[in-house]
Amino acid sequence: MTAASTTERYLPEGLAIPAASPDGLDTEYWAAVRRHELVVQRCNACRGFQFGPEWICHQCRSLDLAWEQVQTRGRIYSWERVWHPVHPALKNGCPYVVVLVELPQAGNVRMVGNLLGDPMQPIVIGSEVEAVFEDHVEDEVTLVQWRIVN
């Protein structure tokens, strides 16, 4: 399965660069997305999914958690169109669309991303979307964006 990817940034350069947590909690997530793999924390004891990551499973209190690769498909759970820039980098970057995507194949955990394409496109909650891995080569990080599946 080759996931869609791009080196074109949806938002202008200059926003804070994501970094793995200093305590190692999500090192694997950030490594996986660089490989264009979407991973979600999963409990080895109760098999429950969990996101964002934590050191313990909230369902069974097991400390035995792993990262599991999941399909890069989801559906729009909520969204917003941002008009007012709150960061200097976004001064000429508005409007843009942020979506909250739920992953039915991973216990309906949710991920925040941008919806690629025209920011003025009509957005329907429940629409099916697929991940697009957005490589920031110079920053050595990859973001997970989303686009509508036709």
Next chain:
Amino acid sequence: MSEDFTIRDRVAIAGIGETTYYRRGAAPVSEFELTLEAILKAVEDAGLAATDIDGFASYSNDRNDPSRLATALGIKDLAFSNMFWGGGGGGGSGAVANAAAAIVAGYAEVVVVYRGLAQGQFGRFGQAAPLKHVSWPMSYTAPYGLLSPAQTFAMRANRFMYEHGVKQDALAAIAMASYHHAQSNPRAVMYGRPLSREDYDNSRWIVEPFHLFDCCQENDGAAAVILTSAARARDLKQKPAYILAASQGSDFRQSAPAHNAPDYPSSNFKTVAKRLYAMAGVGPDEVDVAQVYENFTGGVMMSIVEHGFCKPDEVNEFCTFETLTAPNGKLPINTSGGNLAECYMHGLELITEAVRQVRGTSTCQVPDVNISLVASGPMVSPVSDLILRA
């Protein structure tokens, strides 16, 4: 629960104090001086001296810490200092509750709850900090331009509106109620600046579904309230506002990172309001007036539902200008203008207003107030609630 383990009716707010409320950056003195001024006004209002204060409580990481305040004020015996965890306005009622608990527990006799905030002298809440890197949990949101409180909470409000078919009119009514009340309140920063529906509709989007007027202000100022035992309050200068009930907390996994709260379209008051009413022994029908923290109107909408004033599918019918305005609305809210139109004093100005409603001295007085409710902090974690009675 044993009758002994409650703060119900044992403590009262005996004094309130506020500085002039300023636009962000307009305060002529330091944030610390603003805080001192509010505290001095509150003790004077109560008929006490500053040196009667033996306890301090605040919230949201107030910069003006009790040791510095006690030192500056010449307090001889600091007996209680307390900070309510969490950000935003979630701790306004919680700080009052902590102060009340300290009095009931015998730790202190006169506790001041205060909030000093000069956004013009320190950072603005509505702007993102210029960080080079972000890690968990912000790494899952900030790189996508989801940075500010408005952006964080618009996502929740939008889902709620989708699930329950809520129209923009409900948000507009909440904003217009606050602005309407501010027109009678000379303290309000937006006094003399009425908001018409046309103004609302024509205002720019900040982040859909929030227009400019759906968002709180950013201000400079300070506010304080003085708590003491119900018995002592009865002998002081003002009519006591008795603390009938208070509660705080957070629903199941409301803080789950990257917007993963299971009950997502929520103001986070479902469990907290339930405990509030249980302690008070009253229900939503008995609430005469409510101060409902407005970071954003969408949070007020969900708070109204979660405090039992209407059902989720009734928001369009309930959230109207007529319902939400004093003196005759079914549920007058934010009768001083609140965070939207009086001053964003992080919701402590909502508590001073709840006291005024009990005293009968509001500039938008609701007749014969017995039950005066404050809901602090929607959509953050933890949140807190307070009921004052006459």
